[in-house]
Amino acid sequence: MSVIEHLMVPLKDGTRLAARLWLPDGEAHPVPAILEYIPYRKRDGTRGRDEPMHGFFAAHGYAAIRVDMRGSGESEGLLEDEYLVEEQDDALEVIAWIAQQAWCNGHVGMMGKSWGGFNALQVAARRPPALKAIITVCSTDDRFSDDIHYMGGCLLNDNLWWGSIMLAYQGRPPDPALVGEDWRRQWLERLEHMPFWPALWLKHQRRDAYWRHGSVCEDWSAIQCPVFAIGGWADAYTNAVPRLLEHLTVPRLGVIGPWAHIYPQDAAPGPSIGFLQEALRWWDHWLKGADTGIMAEPQLRAFVEDWQAPSTSKPDANGRWVGEPRWPSPAISPRTWHLAPGRLAATPAAPANLSIRSPLWTGMAAGEWMGTGVAGEMPADQRLDDGLSVVFDTAPLAEAVEVLGNPELTLTLSSDLPQGQLAARLCDVAPDGSSLRVSYAVLNLTHRHGSGEPQPMDPGRPETIAVRLKVCGHRFAPGHRIRLSLSSAYWPLVWPARDRATLSLETGASRLVLPCRAANPDEIAPAFAPPARGPATPQTMLMPSHLERTASLDLLSGVATYVTVGEGGLFGEGLLRFDEIDTSVNHSLRRSLTIQADDPLSATSVIDQTYEMGRDGWRIEIETTTSLTAQADGFIIEGTLIARENGDVVHRRNWQRRLARDHL
Structure with a gap:
């Protein structure tokens, strides 16, 4: 070639x-x-x-x-x-x-x-x-x-994260080796017209x-x-x-x-x-x-995962490949478990009422919304969040249960306030008690009937609500338990609702339906060739990346802090030089999210970022800071961008937006 x-x-x-x-x-x-x-x-x-x-x-x-x-x-x-x-x-x-x-x-x-x-x-x-x-x-x-x-x-905190990254990405200039002397004019024009990305999306x-x-x-x-x-x-x-x-x-x-x-x-x-x-x-x-x-x-080839001890870093998954000739598959049928206090039961139980009002920092074991393959981003042992949730378990399974598709919840619940959140997690619980998240969902309760026209909850009035969990493929082994955990917050994955509502769940009419895949002893697993690639581009790692991920709780103030750091390669790639074009790139970002246990308006998200690129005689640095806070009636989103050429500031931008809350 x-x-x-x-x-x-x-x-x-x-x-x-x-x-x-x-x-x-x-x-x-x-x-x-x-x-x-x-x-x-x-x-x-x-x-x-x-x-x-x-x-x-x-x-x-x-x-x-x-x-x-x-x-x-x-x-x-x-x-x-x-x-x-x-x-x-x-x-x-x-x-x-x-x-x-x-x-x-x-x-x-x-x-x-x-x-x-x-x-x-x-x-x-x-x-x-x-x-x-x-x-x-x-x-x-x-x-x-x-x-x-x-x-x-619900507003994902990744909205600010990704919007901040786009500021750095779009702050990069054309390469003068390709564009010639016009590169600086194009760059300054690009910087001057830079949209404030996270605010674009938060408006809607x-x-x-x-x-x-x-x-x-x-x-x-x-x-x-x-x-x-x-x-x-x-x-x-x-x-x-x-x-x-x-x-x-x-x-x-x-x-x-x-x-x-x-x-x-x-x-x-x-x-x-x-x-x-x-x-x-x-x-x-x-x-x-x-x-x-x-x-x-097969129309769908999927990897059905097996139990694996919860870990925030998972180089490899356990499981096997399966094939479905067509989708939806006739080999998959719904299986219902009914909610009873503390239990997932095969038959309906007597009605009971359970209250849910989780600390607002419930969700610290969630991991990242979008995994990118770097260490530390996977969900941790869910016992950290299960203890702050209302939990329903099956008895230890007598035989394996294999699911492939979207789990679905039907819940009868009420809220004491017009706005609130619900987070649902499907977990695989091992005999030693460790809890592996298999699937999950979050719901802004004002979106319970759809996201086109949000509707506040009528305080105290029970409603039947459908919740569709993320698609999954998992095999629950004999002796394990299937767990459903429900909480009224899921920080730092999503921004808290304006109101810290108490939810009341009626268990008698509430149920979990899993898409269960029938066992087929004659099934032939799909096979794939090992990875092949073309020639790699010549590159030199000048410095490996440094990653940090910590969650802490101040027991005096009740403030929880979640910090992620990626230095010298945001996605673990390190500080690199592309040798053919003699260009080095270095991307670093620090994200800090804090919240008090009982105050939704205490939430803060701050992101500091630098992007450096160039070669001898041409060095570019983009530095950004963005933040998000909220009041009862609106969000305050701020940002700064500083662009430097060979150490000299050539452009500075400041943004401050106040955006009304729309049932959020």
Whole structure:
């Protein structure tokens, strides 16, 4: 293969988008192309990941092209938000441009992880003629219910975290080695027009038109090309995979492994798989018309996890691969457990009333909302939170119970205040009492009937509420117990409700339904090749990353503090130099979240961050601080950004936004 380090894709409005292109050597005829389209800098942001992946495809007869979106990397223009119509329009032009190149035969595939997985679905729904198939990894079909901003109508603290990271990411300048003397003008313009990312998203606290745009679940029929959807149990976006399989009508496949927010060939927790070979089988089938057998695979291949002692660091998962020929699967049927005081019972029990009013720092064992494969981010032993919750256990299981799908709760409860939260956790409890979280959900109770039109609770009036937990695949072993834990807070995962409500649960009519998978002794487990990759980009680690993650409780004040630190590589990658372009990158972030046990308005989140990049004679530093606090009627979100070139401050931004609370 050969690599074209930098080329510009022209758009109709005169803007040009920067691209990196891998081409197969020795091809006498044009070949299909594979597009990845994201804002994370093909030059030095995702270079370490791009090279072995796109190089692999090029070595197998594809033109692989990695395009930076408008206003990112060396692309011209400004990036004003995520998933805009303009972003999709640009992608349509890029695909049409690719299809017209001499090296392309007119057939284009699109793939991506996270943002790239989102826009692969969104662009597919726009039906560009040259787009023949997509692969979407760690993505969502619903931007409100399953993205980094809100969950169950609750504000995720990751909204501030990700918004802060976007300040640093978008604060990076074009590389003068590619752009020339105009780089500084473009950089200053980018900084001057930088949106205050976390405030953009905090303005929209219900599922309004802002979130419905780009949510392909609004019209499944809009997607008319084949879809291959990939997810992982340790990732936050897994719910989309079974929904895509159930609702799309095009040829489609799904794979869910134990992984975090990472491409599966590099995945953690392991086992990783030969994802690039699976992708190649997909592309060869849909872009080259070859019979690779990929469409004879089960519609869903999933890794069903076994018990594993709870640990915040999990390099590998225990379990096995299973295959479901179609989804929803006829091999999966609902099994109901009824809630009784302290028990999950096979038959309904006499009605009882239980009160829930957890300390607001309940949830310190939750781990990260979105796992990225680094140490310390997995949920801890849930006994830390179970003791602050109302808990329901089965008797020790006489035989294994295997679940695959979304657990569902039906609860009859009331609240003494108009607003409140509910967190539900499904756990696997070993004979020694250790508690492993299998699935969970959070619910802003004003969103109990939907997130389009929130409705306050009528204090004291019982209501029946449905709660759908995150999709999971798990085998509860004989002798273990199934546990349901309910709490009225889940900090630091979600921001607390305005009111610290006491919830009253009526157990007689409340129940847990698990999607239980029937045992099949003749089942043949799906098999994957071991991971393969193209040549790695030459790089040197100048300093390994340093990670910290601590939770503490001041027993005098009742203040809980949760701190995460990533130094020299936010996601554990370390301080790196990309040797071919003589460019080093170093990203560090410290996040501190505090809250008192009984005061929702005491919550604070503060994030300090630095991003350094460059080479001798050209050193760039982006420094940001962001914070979030709240009063009864509104949020206060603040931020600063300082940009330096060779140690000198060249730009400074300050933001302060006060945003009304909308049933939050």
